[in-house]
Amino acid sequence: MQRRANVELRTAYNAFIESKRMSDPASGLTEIPALNQTLKPHQHDIVTWALRRGRAAVFAGTGLGKSFMQLEWARCVAEATDMPVLILAPLAVAAQTKREGEKFGIEVKHCREQSEVGDASIVVTNYDRLQKFDLEHFAGVVLDESSILKASDGKTRTAIIEAFKDYRFRLACTATPAPNDYMELGNHAEFLGVMTQEEMLAMFFIHDGGETQKWRLKGHAESEFWKWMCSWAVMLRKPSDLGYPNDGYDLPPLAIEQITVGVDHDRAQDTLFVMQAATLQDRIKERRETVEERCRAAVEIIARKPDTPWLVWCNLNSEAELMTKLIADAVEVRGSDKVEDKERKLLGFTDGQIRVMTTKPSVAGFGMNWQHCADMVFVGLNDSYEQLFQAIRRCWRFGQTKPVNVYLVAAETEGAVVANLHRKEADAERMAEQMVAHMQDITVATIRGTSRTKTEYNPSVEMTIPQFLEAA
Template identity: 20%
Template sequence: MAAEGRRVSGRGRTSQRQRSRQRDEGGLIPVLAKAVREVEIGVQRGRPEPTRFQVVALLVREERQRLKADPELTEQTRAAELKRLDGIATILAQTAAREPSLFGLLGEDAVETDATRHLRRQLLSAAGQDPGPEAEEPVRRETTVVRTERQVVPASVARAQLMTPFMVPDFSAAPARVETRRLVGWDLIGPLLNSFEHPAPGVSSCMALPDARPVAVLPPGLSLMDHQARLIASVADGHRTFLLADEPGLGKTAQSLLAAQAADAYPLLVVVPNVVKTNWAREAARWTPGRSVSVVHGDGDDVDGFADIIVLNYEILDRHVGWIGEHGFRGMIVDEAHFIKNKKSQRSQHVLEIADRVRHRVANPLMMALTGTPLINDVEDFLTIWQFLGWISERSPRPGLMARLEETGMTPADFGFYPAARQAVVDMGIVRRRKVDVAADIPARRIADLPVELDDAESRSIHAAERELALRLVKRYDSAIAARREHRVKTGGHHEVAGIDHELVRRVAGWELADGDDSTAGDNVFAMVRRIGRAKAGLAADYAAQLARSAGKVVFFAKHLDVMDAAGEVFDKRGITYTEIRGDQSATARTKAIDSFVNDPDVSIIVCSLTAAGVGVNLQVASDVVLAELSWTDAEQTQAIDRVHRIGQTEPVTAWRVIAAQTLDARIAELIDQKAGLAAQALDGVATEDAVSTVDIRLEALVRLLTDALREREAPTADDLEEIEVELA
């Protein structure tokens, strides 16, 4: 009997261990652990997943309550399970600390969306639990804008709103309500983005446009190119929403102003970067001289509330958003629309709220987003622009796009859904033309890299700083490996990754980048790139001076003011007359600088800030561009070059990109070239084998720096090779 009792006790212990192992390997907690790691990695890579984050938080909360109330669990088992949940909760908290926008999803009052409920059901099903029946959620308004205390209502605007008849809401063309059938319950935003990220080679990103026909009212002496006239014809035929993504230099400003005239979309609101406000007023007077234009400055004390076209900049939108939403605008143009790609920024939220209020007053307003570079980082840059245009809400397609998706007769589970969905979005109003296709008379352009050797002392200093940065990254990597190894020893985890752990490399680079954002130290990647820019400033200016002597006018671009100042000193020494466009200039000084470069034959060079002169400037009087410093994005580089390579250019354009050889500069140049493949692939259907899909070139540069350092460390030394040779012999 005693033996029998011992045998039963042994079987009981075995059964208990099996149940414990089953709990560790199955159930909800492992599913949540995997999901929270995906969220963590997404934030580290700059691609947060708020829906997944919220679902994990909700399920952790529910599972904690269930464990505490389960009478069948022993205290030891309950404590162990709660400890595992605490680990998941800790990762959630650390992730939210890196991405503060996620904190709002941890509150008890956080709203569950359709996507949240759908993912919740998926995770519960993966854990072997019954997700329960689907529930309907009432539609809610999604755009919440934090109001500034500086809200103003200019006196002229107040008078206009009291006196003019255009305040009456217009619902005459309200779209029919779409009954969602086949696609109910599907998360559609992800598939829509995926359809652009992986398009079929050669697929078009331009909606079908009617043939060009004469514009009803065109000022004397002005003419339109065929691609411009076709867009105006589309507006005349009734189309009202456009992502006008023509390559820079193809006349988007003129097209949008004439589109407003064709649609009679007055009063018209134009939201632009500060540096191009004056240029927009000029262009409006040029292309639509019969329409009055008023530019808003500051609090708008001198704005004409009765004007047909009102232009204001993103930077002051916060104090004017109130009256703008009540003014009765029948059209809205957002220039350089990639400025609103960050949904979390206040200017993006203000733009979205205004657009929403315009649509509430006018059933079919003219809405245009203008940008030659709609993709800066990845395809998610599309989302805020699509939302501004009214194609999607925050989490799902709106009725117009949903109707087109329903017409495909497919769901994301069907093979042909993705190309059909992409075409549905394009047909909503994406217009993308390339110079090579529609403006054959514009001469070709090329980017020529100009490697330069830095001064010996400066070169040694920069190389030493790069080595120090690489060693710091290696140290962080080694510390993470040691901590992971210690954790494995304690928990009996799986074996280590053989060789370089590339996922950990990316995480370490992300930590360094985050520290660099907050640090004022001179040893981070930002300071490194700035040092390199200063070191090559004189060499770049020397080359620009040679070009000016031999080839004519030159546009010189730099990112930092000290580099611009150093270039100016070189030009002064060489006796070369130059002018400047800087971020701290007044609009008058900026206009004067541009006019003198364009019209004065003695002004050979214009020194431009990449950020201040990268948009809204026509400098096609020159055909040579010198890029003294590299940008962090291909889009910024392209915008700079296209100040010269645009309609009106008669000479082939060459952009001379000055690169400090054997430094981080060369890595960044390579990454910019690879990143250029993203927009080409998503918008132009150009297949690229080496396109960089990471969110941030800065991150990728650090990843490569650390990877190279680890490979160099692991490479065999001369002594190692000698031993190998001896053994082989």
């Protein structure tokens, strides 16, 4: 009797442990169709892996063919399911995606609402048009520049995740997931149905108190976290990160120069010298009070190359307005512009019809390919390294043939902007290298496999039946 009771208890215990396993069941294709022969080796294998997984994230550096990979993934899903696939993209990137499809022989229809879809197999639209579509009509979804999950407000993020929670096929693509922003990684995991952000934080992180958004990896969980993440995501900054040749993937030189603008020393008030802004609010105040000085310094820089394309990145509306006024052929793209006007201007710059474009990273800093431009100036900055990095990457990317020059114009009261940039860049690079190091352990055979994400619980101590139960 006692032995039987022990067996039953162990059986119940094992069932309990099994229920604690985090499992992400297979949802992809078991048979992969012939892929486009123009895919490069790393692109071919990543597309194959993503199709088999069904729900996956591709974090590929700018210029590595992210658009081509997601289009080929969408084509295969549409053919396998005989249903269309929806691609969501930032403003103007939708039109650019259609152009990319034409280049690779993949038909893509740019639609603004469901009534325009017709019999299209691949449909691309802007994120802000999502509510205009009947989502039951589609078999799969691609989030192009999926970092928007973090950039969006909580309501929009939740709406996107909720809208596609039952989709068998989901692909999230971005060039730069912020590896030091764990919330963004959690957003991707939740969108893909791997694990909720709350579950991720509870399993791998600890909250030290103070600011509610400050989380750090548990010491013993760091390695397991990256292994878990790399089981559903592929990250590479260059093909060799996954063991492929880097032929043809060479970035040109990048020069970042800080232009420091002096300020009126009468503003020093009771101090002998003008003091550097110590807080975020102080820096914002200084930026507002030095708009004209910084804009005129930027105009002088642009005047050095009067016949070449320029990108002018601003942080304040007043900066953009003054720069557009001071440069005769500058065109401003504002967040308040009509969608059609934004697309027309952004594509006009792409096609070379506009020489100088003035805008904000929050408006045009994601997704656009502007290798034709190699010079940019930041008239105003904020404290977001990701926005700065994304804006620079519009021009400094694989496929750029010229050295890229970036000028950061800052008032002397703003401090060492470039030094702060390099510090943040080093932090992000260290985290990215850690993630890539784990990816390098994943062989091509693993990328081509069909295994799903699974967080294993392996008990190392055998269950001991309490004596009071044995006595019973």
